[in-house]
Amino acid sequence: MPKSRIRKKADYTPPPAKQASNIKLTSNTWVAPVMLAMFLIGLAWIVVFYVTDGSLPIDALDNWNIVVGFGFIAAGFGVSTQWK
Numbered sequence: 001m002p003k004s005r006i007r008k009k010a011d012y013t014p015p016p017a018k019q020a021s022n023i024k025l026t027s028n029t030w031v032a033p034v035m036l037a038m039f040l041i042g043l044a045w046i047v048v049f050y051v052t053d054g055s056l057p058i059d060a061l062d063n064w065n066i067v068v069g070f071g072f073i074a075a076g077f078g079v080s081t082q083w084k
Helices: 031-051 064-080
Strands: none
Touching: 031 064
């Protein structure tokens, strides 16, 4: 049986490098403090609601205070998507 021809593949040549000035690898300086602040505010809101038996932070909201606390935590997760 005859041997098949060996095909030589072209060597890989990487694309030209992009300029480093166009690429921003660091996140904005406001992201981490705002994210942590949102997490802590949400946690504190829920803790204060439970410790005071629902009379604080806003008495008129009643059990919706839990939703407000989790809303702050969700906003913290939303801000965390800006982290690079």
